[in-house]
Amino acid sequence: MTYFLTPEFHHQLWSKCPPYKLVAAPVLLLLLWGISYGDLGIGLPGPVALRIGSLYTFLIVVLIWGSYEASIAMDEEIKSRTWDHQRVSAISPAQLAFGKLFGSTSYTWYVGLMCIVAYFSTFDHAQRPLVYAAFFMLASGLFAHFIAFLLSLSSFAARARHGAVTGQGAGFFPCIAAIMCSFWINENLRQRAVNAHVSPDVERRLFPDFSWYGHDYDAFAFAAVAVTFFLFWGILACYRVIRAELRYRVWPWVWMIFIPSLSIFLAGCYVRTRGGMVDGADAAEKFQSVDAIPPFLCAFLVSFLLGYATLLSESSDRRKYLRLGAALRARKWAHAFENTPLWMATLPYVLLFGAGLLYNCLQAAPLRLAEYGPAAAGAFLFAARDGFAVHTLYNILRRRAAYAVPLYFLVMYGVAPLAFAALSGDIAANTRALMNYLDVGAVKEVFYPHRSSEWLRVLAMPMLQALLAALLFIRFAMKSDDSYPKAPT
Amino acid sequence: MTIAMIEVEKLNFDYPDKRVLHDVTFSINEGSVTALVGPNGAGKTTLLRCIAALDRAHSGKITIGGKDAADFPRDVHHMTGYLSDFFGLYDGLSLRQCLTYMAWCQKVPASEVPKRVADVAEQVGITARLEEKAGTLSRGYRQRLGIGLALIHNPQLIILDEPASGMDPDARIALSQMIRGLRAQGKTIIVSSHILTELEDYCTDMLVIKDGRVAQQVQLQEYAAKTVRLLRIGVSGLGVSHMNLFMALPNLKVTGTENNVVVAEFSGSEQEQQDLLKNLMAQGVPIFSFTTSQHTLQDAYMDVTSGRK
Numbered sequence: 001m002t003y004f005l006t007p008e009f010h011h012q013l014w015s016k017c018p019p020y021k022l023v024a025a026p027v028l029l030l031l032l033w034g035i036s037y038g039d040l041g042i043g044l045p046g047p048v049a050l051r052i053g054s055l056y057t058f059l060i061v062v063l064i065w066g067s068y069e070a071s072i073a074m075d076e077e078i079k080s081r082t083w084d085h086q087r088v089s090a091i092s093p094a095q096l097a098f099g100k101l102f103g104s105t106s107y108t109w110y111v112g113l114m115c116i117v118a119y120f121s122t123f124d125h126a127q128r129p130l131v132y133a134a135f136f137m138l139a140s141g142l143f144a145h146f147i148a149f150l151l152s153l154s155s156f157a158a159r160a161r162h163g164a165v166t167g168q169g170a171g172f173f174p175c176i177a178a179i180m181c182s183f184w185i186n187e188n189l190r191q192r193a194v195n196a197h198v199s200p201d202v203e204r205r206l207f208p209d210f211s212w213y214g215h216d217y218d219a220f221a222f223a224a225v226a227v228t229f230f231l232f233w234g235i236l237a238c239y240r241v242i243r244a245e246l247r248y249r250v251w252p253w254v255w256m257i258f259i260p261s262l263s264i265f266l267a268g269c270y271v272r273t274r275g276g277m278v279d280g281a282d283a284a285e286k287f288q289s290v291d292a293i294p295p296f297l298c299a300f301l302v303s304f305l306l307g308y309a310t311l312l313s314e315s316s317d318r319r320k321y322l323r324l325g326a327a328l329r330a331r332k333w334a335h336a337f338e339n340t341p342l343w344m345a346t347l348p349y350v351l352l353f354g355a356g357l358l359y360n361c362l363q364a365a366p367l368r369l370a371e372y373g374p375a376a377a378g379a380f381l382f383a384a385r386d387g388f389a390v391h392t393l394y395n396i397l398r399r400r401a402a403y404a405v406p407l408y409f410l411v412m413y414g415v416a417p418l419a420f421a422a423l424s425g426d427i428a429a430n431t432r433a434l435m436n437y438l439d440v441g442a443v444k445e446v447f448y449p450h451r452s453s454e455w456l457r458v459l460a461m462p463m464l465q466a467l468l469a470a471l472l473f474i475r476f477a478m479k480s481d482d483s484y485p486k487a488p489t
Numbered sequence: 490m491t492i493a494m495i496e497v498e499k500l501n502f503d504y505p506d507k508r509v510l511h512d513v514t515f516s517i518n519e520g521s522v523t524a525l526v527g528p529n530g531a532g533k534t535t536l537l538r539c540i541a542a543l544d545r546a547h548s549g550k551i552t553i554g555g556k557d558a559a560d561f562p563r564d565v566h567h568m569t570g571y572l573s574d575f576f577g578l579y580d581g582l583s584l585r586q587c588l589t590y591m592a593w594c595q596k597v598p599a600s601e602v603p604k605r606v607a608d609v610a611e612q613v614g615i616t617a618r619l620e621e622k623a624g625t626l627s628r629g630y631r632q633r634l635g636i637g638l639a640l641i642h643n644p645q646l647i648i649l650d651e652p653a654s655g656m657d658p659d660a661r662i663a664l665s666q667m668i669r670g671l672r673a674q675g676k677t678i679i680v681s682s683h684i685l686t687e688l689e690d691y692c693t694d695m696l697v698i699k700d701g702r703v704a705q706q707v708q709l710q711e712y713a714a715k716t717v718r719l720l721r722i723g724v725s726g727l728g729v730s731h732m733n734l735f736m737a738l739p740n741l742k743v744t745g746t747e748n749n750v751v752v753a754e755f756s757g758s759e760q761e762q763q764d765l766l767k768n769l770m771a772q773g774v775p776i777f778s779f780t781t782s783q784h785t786l787q788d789a790y791m792d793v794t795s796g797r798k
Contacts, residue, residue: 008594015581081575085638087543088541090594248563
């Protein structure tokens with residue numbers, strides 16, 4: 001059986017596509033579009049009305065309903081307590097992932113494909129941009145479903161790690177995120193492609209050639225490749241998460257390939273075509289003009305943000321760290337790699353790209369480095385603070401941490417800075433005196449990484465906060481227990 | 490020669506805030522039917538999930554049919570049929586679709602699927618209801634279908650967590666017969682249940698788990714040979730002379746009387762029990778009933794949990 005005609009796909013077809021629904025869809029669509037094509041009383045010609053009707057039907061059915069279906073595919077298994085049946089079966093991770101993803105959204109695609117056919121039937125003749133428009137429509141749907149499924153899977157796995165046992169409501173936020181991404185693809189890329197088919201001039205204006213690592217590429221082709229690139233990683237991520245759920249040993253090597261891939265891909269977009277040192281330019285211009293700095297900066301930011309995201313979403317289960325330590329002591333490298341948290345696997349890249357950036361900055365713009373260096377160090381300290389704080393919350397509150405963690409970020413990055421800013425007027429002389437005593441100056445340095453050449457002033461408060469968070473973590477999340485064995489599984 | 494189907498070695502399992510299995514070590518022979526018993530919260534379900542390679546232990550080793558469950562979880566899944574204590578069904582699918590889907594998932598060859606579905610349906614007694622939706626089934630029939638799903642790929646190892654839960658008496662008898670039939674086919678079976686008298690019908694071994702540790706592993710046949718049997722001997726006009734006679738008999742310890750019935754523990758062999766009856770009849774004791782009761786599994790469990798052994 002192929003990956004797509006899997007047992008899980010059959011199962012989903014039985015559930016999602018009963019005969020009455022298959023018959024109902026075209027009947028309802030024909031009725032809807034028939035009315036649209038006729039006189040809606042809004043003065044639009046029939047083909048235009050049909051185009052709009054089929055497009056919005058596609059958006060609602062494929063992007064919104066499909067994302068919802070993809071996001072609850074796992075929840076349904078958890079709620080109906082059938083997940084163990086699947087996990088204990090011999091079905092492969094690929095068959096399960098693809099079967100669930102394409103099966104759960106099969107009905108929406110059934111409707112969606114009819115919408116695509118109706119939509120493009122309103123154009124006079126096929127042109128190259130329209131082929132891309134069709135691709136972007138399909139890709140936006142796939143993209144939405146992959147993200148919804150992946151985030152729902154990750155959220156399910158994270159909640160299972162933090163002690164939650166049911167999957168109720170897990171799909172809501174992933175679903176919203178997925179829909180927003182796919183709407184962007186659809187409304188931006190498809191819309192431009194559809195408009196571009198009018199004339200080559202319009203096409204050139206809407207889709208000028210795209211520069212990647214200094215080479216110009218056809219914008220349609222580049223956008224299609226970029227979407228495919230992200231779809232590929234989305235598919236791979238779904239497969240890997242399912243693989244872990246099926247109890248295969250999972251090493252983070254895919255993650256370790258993904259980080260440089262994404263960094264290289266995005267960095268290419270920032271390489272200037274006419275770079276090089278500019279004699280006599282000021283520091284800022286020199287900083288911008290060195291070819292190597294923008295890609296290194298981009299790669300550093302990408303790896304840092306990915307590391308930060310994984311640090312916060314990683315399991316707070318200290319058994320994994322104990323297993324890692326035991327494996328390292330026993331020199332069982334495969335076990336150690338298996339138990340390496342993703343944030344830790346990201347760290348070498350952060351340091352590598354950071355070192356590359358530092359080297360190039362030292363070569364080209366040391367003054368600029370002095371300005372940005374404290375901000376980068378501050379970002380590390382704030383990340384460490386958030387990591388310690390969030391994992392302390394996970395350990396103390398367990399299930400309630402799902403509510404407490406967003407609240408923490410809201411307070412630390414929103415409410416508290418605003419409150420302090422409000423208090424910095426005359427009514428808060430004591431607060432200002434305290435701030436002056438600590439010599440931290442402006443309020444923003446207490447709450448955010450700040451660009452300045454004064455290292456101590458910028459780093460004092462984040463360091464203090466990180467230390468405090470670390471102490472809380474040690475006090476509440478790392479209770480001593482000698483009952484854990486010394487050897488890994 | 491006995492071959493171990495399951496070998497568990499120094500297994501430790503932790504939930505984030507609690508260790509539930511402590512250095513659990515035991516082995517289960519191929520072809521045996523093992524009753525996994527213990528108080529609530531002892532760690533039975535966790536142990537079964539680890540054996541089924543659904544949960545990964547913190548440390549220790551589980552080998553199923555020679556395969557390491559941590560390294561080859563899918564191989565273990567393929568040779569195992571597992572029925573969870575709180576399993577679910579696809580309520581929107583018919584029973585035939587449920588079984589067919591699981592047969593596909595378990596890689597039963599496509600040409601054999603219809604026959605295998607029919608056989609398993611027959612085995613668990615749901616043939617007449619194959620076209621009904623799973624959501625319409627009663628608790629007992631859901632349990633039967635759950636067992637059917639666990640058996641669909643003809644696994645070598647069958648793990649049943651509370652399989653008789655919710656079943657009516659007829660279904661429980663059918664379950665006992667089915668497990669005896671599976672045992673006759675050479676399957677290795679582990680059954681967790683609180684109904685010890687039922688387990689006694691078909692189990693060959695007992696594994697007692699208490700506070701996350703193996704409290705005792707008993708081979709029931711050996712245990713029965715060593716343990717006393719409870720005799721209930723009905724005597725018409727039971728009097729002091731009869732009682733004196735009973736108390737003088739070897740291997741017999743009178744524990745009480747109920748109306749005209751003497752209740753006594755007998756520690757001899759089957760032959761000696763036969764001789765005892767002959768002797769009583771020869772001495773003219775007016776016996777109107779003679780029954781033996783032997784709750785081997787229940788007794789063994791009570792021995793362990795009460796600390797008698």
